[in-house]
Amino acid sequence: MKLYTHPLSGNAYKSELLLSHLGADFEKITIDIFKGEHQTDEFKKLNPNCKIPVLVDGDFVMWESNALLFYIGRKFAPNPYFPEDPEQFGSVAQWVVFGKTTLDTPLALARFWTKYLPSDKVDAVALEQKRAEGLAALEVFNGCLAGREFLADSYTIADIACYPYVALAHEGEIDISKYPEVVKWVKRIESQPGFVSMG
Incomplete structure (x- = not known):
């Protein structure tokens, strides 16, 4: 199993974290996105969308970070990160989708624009809008975590899907300290x- 990744990618880190929790053997292949290695013809054969992560498992190739969590969880089932019960699985799927559609985007964009783009290339109004969207998502997140340890009651791919960009929110100048449950x-x-840090 090969995971094409980059040490600064929160999305690629999700798969690495799950594989580490599972104790799975995999080869980590770094794609230097700052040098455009994700735009090469060779990489496009793996992912025509030219993004990381990409997982290669034998002859099977797939991409999209949260989809990889479902595949890895199912491949190594049974395991505590990928519940088989329909209601538990439904709760996990709900949070995985929330993570990608509502939480990741504003936090990731605020981080990228703040940390990796020159200030004269950043639309200040758009940046503040993303920060506001991130704070609104964190408010919902904080309320839903009240009275529970993890999103779907036990630690699952739901938490792994949502964790990276929340943990990195400070790099987009978004302060999570006002959200104690988070x-x-x-x-x-x-x-x-089995937790491993990003990088």
């Missing part, structure tokens, strides 16, 4: 067996 959730994830 802060506690981040710390719980970082104390899980």
